[in-house]
Amino acid sequence: MIRRLCIIGVGLIGGSLARALREAGYVEEIVGSSRREEHLQEALDLGVIDRFDSDPARAVEGADMVFVAVPLGAMGKVFESIAGKLATGAVVTDGGSAKASVVRDVCTAVGDTPDWFVPGHPIAGTEQSGVAASFAGLYQGRRVILTPLEQTRPEATARVRAMWEAAGATVNEMSVEHHDEVLAATSHLPHMLAFALVESLARLSEQREIFEYAAGGFTDFTRIASSDPVMWRDICIANRDALLKMLERFNTDLETLHTAIDSRDEETLLRIFTEAKVARDAFSRPAEKSKD
Amino acid sequence: MIRRLCIIGVGLIGGSLARALREAGYVEEIVGSSRREEHLQEALDLGVIDRFDSDPARAVEGADMVFVAVPLGAMGKVFESIAGKLATGAVVTDGGSAKASVVRDVCTAVGDTPDWFVPGHPIAGTEQSGVAASFAGLYQGRRVILTPLEQTRPEATARVRAMWEAAGATVNEMSVEHHDEVLAATSHLPHMLAFALVESLARLSEQREIFEYAAGGFTDFTRIASSDPVMWRDICIANRDALLKMLERFNTDLETLHTAIDSRDEETLLRIFTEAKVARDAFSRPAEKSKD
Numbered sequence: 001m002i003r004r005l006c007i008i009g010v011g012l013i014g015g016s017l018a019r020a021l022r023e024a025g026y027v028e029e030i031v032g033s034s035r036r037e038e039h040l041q042e043a044l045d046l047g048v049i050d051r052f053d054s055d056p057a058r059a060v061e062g063a064d065m066v067f068v069a070v071p072l073g074a075m076g077k078v079f080e081s082i083a084g085k086l087a088t089g090a091v092v093t094d095g096g097s098a099k100a101s102v103v104r105d106v107c108t109a110v111g112d113t114p115d116w117f118v119p120g121h122p123i124a125g126t127e128q129s130g131v132a133a134s135f136a137g138l139y140q141g142r143r144v145i146l147t148p149l150e151q152t153r154p155e156a157t158a159r160v161r162a163m164w165e166a167a168g169a170t171v172n173e174m175s176v177e178h179h180d181e182v183l184a185a186t187s188h189l190p191h192m193l194a195f196a197l198v199e200s201l202a203r204l205s206e207q208r209e210i211f212e213y214a215a216g217g218f219t220d221f222t223r224i225a226s227s228d229p230v231m232w233r234d235i236c237i238a239n240r241d242a243l244l245k246m247l248e249r250f251n252t253d254l255e256t257l258h259t260a261i262d263s264r265d266e267e268t269l270l271r272i273f274t275e276a277k278v279a280r281d282a283f284s285r286p287a288e289k290s291k292d
Numbered sequence: 293m294i295r296r297l298c299i300i301g302v303g304l305i306g307g308s309l310a311r312a313l314r315e316a317g318y319v320e321e322i323v324g325s326s327r328r329e330e331h332l333q334e335a336l337d338l339g340v341i342d343r344f345d346s347d348p349a350r351a352v353e354g355a356d357m358v359f360v361a362v363p364l365g366a367m368g369k370v371f372e373s374i375a376g377k378l379a380t381g382a383v384v385t386d387g388g389s390a391k392a393s394v395v396r397d398v399c400t401a402v403g404d405t406p407d408w409f410v411p412g413h414p415i416a417g418t419e420q421s422g423v424a425a426s427f428a429g430l431y432q433g434r435r436v437i438l439t440p441l442e443q444t445r446p447e448a449t450a451r452v453r454a455m456w457e458a459a460g461a462t463v464n465e466m467s468v469e470h471h472d473e474v475l476a477a478t479s480h481l482p483h484m485l486a487f488a489l490v491e492s493l494a495r496l497s498e499q500r501e502i503f504e505y506a507a508g509g510f511t512d513f514t515r516i517a518s519s520d521p522v523m524w525r526d527i528c529i530a531n532r533d534a535l536l537k538m539l540e541r542f543n544t545d546l547e548t549l550h551t552a553i554d555s556r557d558e559e560t561l562l563r564i565f566t567e568a569k570v571a572r573d574a575f576s577r578p579a580e581k582s583k584d
C-alpha cells in the first residue's frame with residue numbers, strides 16, 4: 001500500500017500506473033509533476049492525479065514512493081531537482097526504456113549510488129503518448145523488469161515489485177547490462193528497422209501509390225514506426241552501445257540474405273526462411289498470449 | 293459467369309478463389325489439379341472443388357477459365373503441361389506474387405506471347421498455406437493487380453477482372469515492371485527484414501529468454517516471418533532484380549540511421565523518426581481500412 005505516490009511525467013506510462021493503482025485501491029494520494037501546467041491540469045481533470053506541482057522538488061515532498069516516467073533525455077534534470085528533497089525512507093523507481101543511462105543519471109545527480117533507487121521498465125506501451133492515452137489495464141498480464149543495483153535496499157526492490165504486481169504486472173529481475181541487451185534486440189532494433197523502412201518507402205516518388213498496395217502484413221510491420229520520435233531519439237542515445245551491437249549483428253545477417261538473393265542461392269534462402277519460421281512459431285507463442 | 297473453372301494449385305490462394313466464386317454463384321463446375329492426390333482429395337472433401345485430375349493437361353480440358361496458383365518456381369512446368377491443351381477461347385490467369393518471371397515462363401512454354409494469358413496478383417493472404425486454410429472471404433475488399441501485356445486480348449482481361457470482382461476484390465491494372473517494383477517495396481523487402489531479424493535473434497544464445505520479453509509490437513512486426521519458406525524462396529528468385537534494388541535502397545537508409553546513432557546525432561535521429569511517423573500515420577490509413 002502506498003500512502004503518497006509522486007509521479008513525475010504523467011503521460012502514457014506514468015498516467016497508466018496512476019490509474020491502475022487507483023483502481024486497485026493501492027494508493028491513498030497521487031501527486032503529479034511535469035513541465036507543462038496544461039498537461040497536469042488535464043491529468044487532474046481526468047482524475048488521474050489528486051493534485052500537482054510543476055516543481056518536482058516540491059512534488060516529491062512527503063511521498064513514500066516516487067515514479068519517474070519522463071523521456072530518457074529528461075531523467076538527469078529530474079533527478080538533480082529531487083536529490084536531497086526526498087522524505088526519509090522514500091523509494092524512487094522509473095519506467096525508462098533503457099537502464100544503464102538512467103542509473104548513470106541518478107548517480108551523477110546524487111553524487112553517489114543511492115540505496116533508495118530501483119531501476120525499472122514496464123514492457124508495455126502503445127504508439128500513443130500523453131495522459132489522454134493512458135488506461136488502467138495497460139500493465140495487466142504484462143512484464144516489468146527491475147534491475148536493482150548492488151547498493152539497492154532489498155526492501156526498496158520489494159516495495160516496487162509489490163506496486164507493479166498491484167497494477168497487474170509480472171515482475172522479473174535482471175542486471176542493468178542484460179536488460180539493455182535484451183531490449184536492444186527485441187524492441188530497439190525492430191523499431192529502427194520499421195522507422196528506416198517507412199522512411200525509405202516514403203521517399204520513393206510513387207509513395208502514395210506504394211502505400212495503397214501495402215497489404216495487411218505491412219500495416220502490422222510498420223505500426224511501431226508511429227511511435228513518439230522524441231522517445232526514440234532518447235532511446236538511441238541512451239542505449240547506443242547495445243543497439244549498435246545489435247544493428248551490426250543484424251547487418252551481417254541481412255548481408256548473408258542479400259548475397260543469397262544476389263547469387264540465386266536457393267538452398268541458403270530456404271534454410272534462412274525455414275529457421276526463422278521455426279523460431280517465430282515456437283518462441284512467439286508466449287508473447288502472443290500476453291498481448292492484449 | 294464461368295462454366296468450367298480449372299484451378300491448378302488448390303492451396304490458400306487457389307482454394308479461396310474457388311470458395312469465393314462458388315459462394316457468389318459465379319461458377320458452374322470447378323476442376324482442381326496439383327501434384328499430390330491427397331491434397332486434391334482433401335479439397336474435394338471440403339467441397340472446394342467438384343473433381344480433380346493430377347495431370348494439368350487433362351484438368352484444363354474444356355475449361356473456359358484457368359487459374360494457376362502454384363509456387364512461382366513451379367509455374368514454368370505447369371505452363372509447359374497445359375500449352376496446346378487449352379479449349380478454344382479459354383482464358384488463363386495466375387496468382388503469383390511476382391509477374392515478370394511468370395510472363396517469361398508462359399512465353400517460354402508457348403514459344404510466343406499468347407493473347408489468352410492475363411498475369412494477376414491478389415494482394416491478400418495469410419501466414420497459413422494449404423487448402424484447409426482457404427476461405428471464401430479472403431479477397432473481400434482487397435485489391436487484385438492485373439498486368440495485361442500488349443498482346444493480351446482486352447476481352448480476356450475483362451473476364452479475369454469480372455471474376456475477381458465476383459470474389460469481392462477491387463481490380464487495378466499496371467505494367468509488369470511497375471507491379472514488381474511496388475511489391476518489392478511493400479511486401480518482399482518487409483518480409484526479408486522480418487525473416488532476417490527473427491533469424492538474427494534466434495541465433496543469440498539467450499534466445500528463449502529474449503523472445504519472452506518481446507512486447508506486442510515485436511509480435512506484429514515478426515508475424516510475417518511465419519510465412520511459407522518455399523513461397524518466399526521462389527519470390528526471391530523470381531523478383532530478384534527489383535528486390536535487390538529495394539534492399540540496397542534500404543541499406544543506405546539504415547546506414548544513415550546507424551551513423552546517426554553512432555555519432556549521437558540527435559537532430560538527424562529526430563528528423564528520421566518524425567518523417568517516418570508522419571508518413572506512416574498519413575499513408576497507412578487506406579491500407580488499415582482495407583484490412584480484414
Ligand SMILES: NC(=O)c1ccc[n+]([C@@H]2O[C@H](COP(=O)([O-])OP(=O)(O)OC[C@H]3O[C@@H](n4cnc5c(N)ncnc54)[C@H](OP(=O)(O)O)[C@@H]3O)[C@@H](O)[C@H]2O)c1
Nearest residue numbers: 009010011012013034035036039070074096097125129130
Ligand atoms: N510508450 C512506451 O511504449 C513506453 C514503454 C515503456 C517505457 N517507456 C518509457 O516511459 C517514459 C515515458 O514515456 P511515455 O510513453 O509515457 O511518454 P509521454 O506519454 O510522452 O509522457 C512523458 C511525460 O513526461 C513529461 N515530461 C517530458 N519532458 C519532461 C521534463 N523535461 N521534465 C519533466 N517532465 C517531462 C511530459 O509532460 P510535460 O510535457 O508536461 O513535461 C509527460 O507527462 C520514457 O522514459 C519511455 O522510455 C515508454
Ligand SMILES: NC(=O)c1ccc[n+]([C@@H]2O[C@H](COP(=O)([O-])OP(=O)(O)OC[C@H]3O[C@@H](n4cnc5c(N)ncnc54)[C@H](OP(=O)(O)O)[C@@H]3O)[C@@H](O)[C@H]2O)c1
Nearest residue numbers: 301302303304305326327328331362366388389417421422
Ligand atoms: N500466401 C500468400 O500470402 C499469397 C498472396 C498472394 C499470392 N500468392 C501466390 O499464390 C501462389 C500460391 O500460394 P499459396 O499461398 O496458395 O500456396 P499453398 O497454399 O502452398 O498452395 C500451393 C498449391 O500449389 C500446389 N503445387 C505446388 N507445387 C506444384 C507443382 N510443382 N505442380 C502443381 N501444383 C503444385 C500445391 O499442391 P500439391 O502439394 O498437391 O502440389 C498447392 O495446392 C504462389 O505463387 C504465391 O506466390 C500467395
